[in-house]
Amino acid sequence: MFLAKIYITLKPSVNDPQGLTIKGGLHNLGFNSVNSVRAGKYMEINVNETDRAKAEEQVRGMCEQLLTNPIIEDFRFELEAIKD
Amino acid sequence: MFLAKIYITLKPSVNDPQGLTIKGGLHNLGFNSVNSVRAGKYMEINVNETDRAKAEEQVRGMCEQLLTNPIIEDFRFELEAIKD
Structure with a gap:
C-alpha cells in the first residue's frame, strides 16, 4: 500500500483572491513580514497497490482526471510505502 | 527571506465529508484501489525575515491565530531559505 501526498497549487500566473485575503x-x-500568500490544496490518498510504478500511474491519472484543473493548477505528489 | 510551506490536515478523528466525496x-x-482520501489545505507564504528562528515563530503564530482551527485541524510547515 502507498500513501500519496498530493500538493495542488495555482499556476503562478493565475490570480489568487483567497491568498490575497489571507495576506490581508x-x-x-x-x-507585517508577510510578502505573499498562495493558497492551495493538500490531499492524502491511500492507494491499495503493491507496485510503486502502478501506484504512481494511478495517482497521476486521478490528478489529471478529477483532482486538479489543468488549466489553472499544477500538482506534484510523493508516494510513501505503508504497511498493509 | 523564507518560503514557508504549510500543510493543514484534519485531525484523524474528525469526519471528512469532502474526502469521502472525492473518494466516491x-x-x-x-x-478502485483508493482506500481513503483526506482533504486538507496547502499554503505557501513568503516571509520577509532574515533569521530562521524568528521566521519559524512568526509562521507558527500565523497558523495558530488565523490559518488553522486548532480544534479540528493539525498543521506542520517547513521553511525554505530563498534569495531576496
Missing part, C-alpha cells in the same frame, strides 16, 4: 488578514494581525 | 468520485472513475 495576517497583516491586520500584525504579521 | 474516484471510484466512479474506476480508481
